[in-house]
Amino acid sequence: MSEIEKLLAEAAEADRNLGPSPEVQRALGASVRARRTKRPWLWAAAAALATVGLFLSQSTEPRGAAVVESAPMQTTEFFVLDPVRPIEEMRSGRLVRVTLPADAPDYFGLPMGGRSGPVEADVLLGDDGIARAVRFIQ
Amino acid sequence: MPPDSNDPSDAQLVARTGAGDEAAWEALFARYGKVLYRFALRSTGAPDAADEIVQEVFLTLIRRSDGFDPRRGALSSYLFGAARNQIARRMRSGPVLAEPEEGVTDETPLDELSETERLDAVRRGVQALPQNYREVVILCDLEEMSYEQAGAALAIPVGTVRSRLSRGRGLLERKLALEPALQEGQR
Numbered sequence: 001m002s003e004i005e006k007l008l009a010e011a012a013e014a015d016r017n018l019g020p021s022p023e024v025q026r027a028l029g030a031s032v033r034a035r036r037t038k039r040p041w042l043w044a045a046a047a048a049l050a051t052v053g054l055f056l057s058q059s060t061e062p063r064g065a066a067v068v069e070s071a072p073m074q075t076t077e078f079f080v081l082d083p084v085r086p087i088e089e090m091r092s093g094r095l096v097r098v099t100l101p102a103d104a105p106d107y108f109g110l111p112m113g114g115r116s117g118p119v120e121a122d123v124l125l126g127d128d129g130i131a132r133a134v135r136f137i138q
Numbered sequence: 139m140p141p142d143s144n145d146p147s148d149a150q151l152v153a154r155t156g157a158g159d160e161a162a163w164e165a166l167f168a169r170y171g172k173v174l175y176r177f178a179l180r181s182t183g184a185p186d187a188a189d190e191i192v193q194e195v196f197l198t199l200i201r202r203s204d205g206f207d208p209r210r211g212a213l214s215s216y217l218f219g220a221a222r223n224q225i226a227r228r229m230r231s232g233p234v235l236a237e238p239e240e241g242v243t244d245e246t247p248l249d250e251l252s253e254t255e256r257l258d259a260v261r262r263g264v265q266a267l268p269q270n271y272r273e274v275v276i277l278c279d280l281e282e283m284s285y286e287q288a289g290a291a292l293a294i295p296v297g298t299v300r301s302r303l304s305r306g307r308g309l310l311e312r313k314l315a316l317e318p319a320l321q322e323g324q325r
Contacts, residue, residue, distance in 0.1 A: 036158025
């Protein structure tokens with residue numbers, strides 16, 4: 001084995017356990033689960049919300065500070081929709097109340113609780129209009 | 139990476155993944171997730187970019203699983219082809235910048251620092267190779283694929299793999315000869 005092959009073998013050994021981040025794995029797993037439900041509502045909802053977000057971001061309202069409407073009802077935690085752009089790195093954003101199909105919480109592993117009608121949710125939009133996270137109104 | 143004869147084929151796993159079968163997805167990801175990530179990482183040098191590339195490639199496969207036709211080629215060709223397109227797109231839009239690595243401090247033992255520097259020099263050298271040579275060096279030398287597997291992944295004949303590998307190693311050797319970290323290691 002030549003010197004260069006030995007060096008490459010060392011590098012291969014050192015990097016053997018490198019792999020995609022857990023966030024990517026989770027996001028991809030969620031995409032597979034969405035296929036199982038055969039209700040790709042999330043993609044449609046995300047696209048619709050991106051449009052809403054773009055519209056809002058182009059409105060005449062002053063920008064900068066996050067606009068968060070008060071939510072008197074109990075809510076779940078936020079579920080990340082876009083692992084590539086972490087919520088922690090957001091400097092501002094908007095919360096938009098939407099209505100989603102009854103089985104939407106199931107996608108995130110939340111119990112349905114016998115509910116049959118549509119559910120309300122808050123979607124957190126970044127300034128770029130991309131949906132970053134969602135929480136459900138309980 | 140290639141499945142045993144008793145394991146489900148790639149085509150079976152893709153079809154089941156498209157139908158939402160999580161076990162099939164996990165098996166598929168176990169076969170190709172890490173190797174694709176490392177391929178992207180070694181090409182771009184940026185972990186974030188590698189993550190994004192893996193996500194894009196597999197999302198396309200999950201959403202349009204019927205886009206993979208096993209009669210037209212191996213799944214590895216499909217996945218690496220998609221990854222190469224993503225890598226090329228990022229390279230065209232400018233160099234991919236990686237976050238500076240943490241952890242190397244004044245307190246790092248000399249031996250360890252030397253080892254780290256040597257391996258970093260090898261990684262930089264591989265990344266700086268022309269694409270044709272870089273890809274075969276990554277797959278054959280760093281991923282330890284056979285010539286046949288690398289040829290299937292890159293959709294090129296085995297003879298081309300051999301010649302590119304030989305040329306790539308030669309180029310890399312010359313690049314590394316200029317690296318101070320390696321010159322010190324040889325003293």
